[in-house]
Amino acid sequence: MKIAKTLSVLGLAVAGISLAGCRAGGENPGLEYAPQMYHSIAYEPLSQITDEENQGDVISNREDGRGEFFNSNINNPHRMNMREPVANTVPRNKEGYLPYRLKAFELEPAALIKNPVESNEAVLAEGEKLFLQYCNACHGKNGEGDGLAGAVIGGVANLKGGAYIGLPEGHIFHVITKGKGRMGAHGSQITPENRWKIVHYVKQVIQGASSAAAPAAASDSTVVVAQAETPAK
Numbered sequence: 440m441k442i443a444k445t446l447s448v449l450g451l452a453v454a455g456i457s458l459a460g461c462r463a464g465g466e467n468p469g470l471e472y473a474p475q476m477y478h479s480i481a482y483e484p485l486s487q488i489t490d491e492e493n494q495g496d497v498i499s500n501r502e503d504g505r506g507e508f509f510n511s512n513i514n515n516p517h518r519m520n521m522r523e524p525v526a527n528t529v530p531r532n533k534e535g536y537l538p539y540r541l542k543a544f545e546l547e548p549a550a551l552i553k554n555p556v557e558s559n560e561a562v563l564a565e566g567e568k569l570f571l572q573y574c575n576a577c578h579g580k581n582g583e584g585d586g587l588a589g590a591v592i593g594g595v596a597n598l599k600g601g602a603y604i605g606l607p608e609g610h611i612f613h614v615i616t617k618g619k620g621r622m623g624a625h626g627s628q629i630t631p632e633n634r635w636k637i638v639h640y641v642k643q644v645i646q647g648a649s650s651a652a653a654p655a656a657a658s659d660s661t662v663v664v665a666q667a668e669t670p671a672k
Contacts, residue, residue: 484521487511536631543617543624552609556635558643566640569633573625582645594621598645611638 488511579585582598589595618624
């Protein structure tokens with residue numbers, strides 16, 4: 440019994456000393472299990488190390504000092520770790536839309552863009568929610584330019600009056616995206632699909648359009664080649 444008790448005490452003491460030795464503090468980094476997993480060397484995207492034996496003065500956490508070589512992909516062309524995009528391709532964003540290339544002043548070509556989102560009750564309900572979230576402060580709940588912020592800055596469009604009634608869907612989408620006059624651009628805040636939902640809400644609910652325009656097909660959502668934001672097929 441005494442021997443067992445003694446061994447237990449010694450075991451606890453060894454365990455305590457071991458844990459204390461692993462603890463970091465001050466200039467002591469402590470002990471790490473598999474340090475390569477904690478401090479892996481990232482790929483250098485614009486260069487490669489192709490000579491395993493002559494790496495130069497590089498940082499490595501491997502015991503053999505060859506970590507940088509093993510973080511280079513010597514099979515990639517152009518002496519770079521990164522791969523170039525496939526030729527003649529255009530990257531889409533996470534919603535599957537192409538980049539919107541029209542400039543802020545290009546209102547006429549923007550007006551030719553058709554709404555690719557099909558209108559229904561759910562879309563109009565979502566459009567109302569988005570309008571109240573992003574547009575209400577200036578344009579007011581009913582789009583009459585009487586929002587609290589609009590009352591302060593002045594010059595906010597009354598979406599129910601004058602020439603605003605006849606604005607094409609693409610024009611409204613473009614102004615939401617790029618801004619116009621005192622209205623700032625909201626393209627970075629609202630996803631393309633949500634912008635089109637707001638357009639539906641403005642045209643059909645606020646302006647009382649009898650029906651929505653037919654949604655554009657993915658291949659012809661704009662007559663401006665490679666300049667409009669179109670959904671992926």
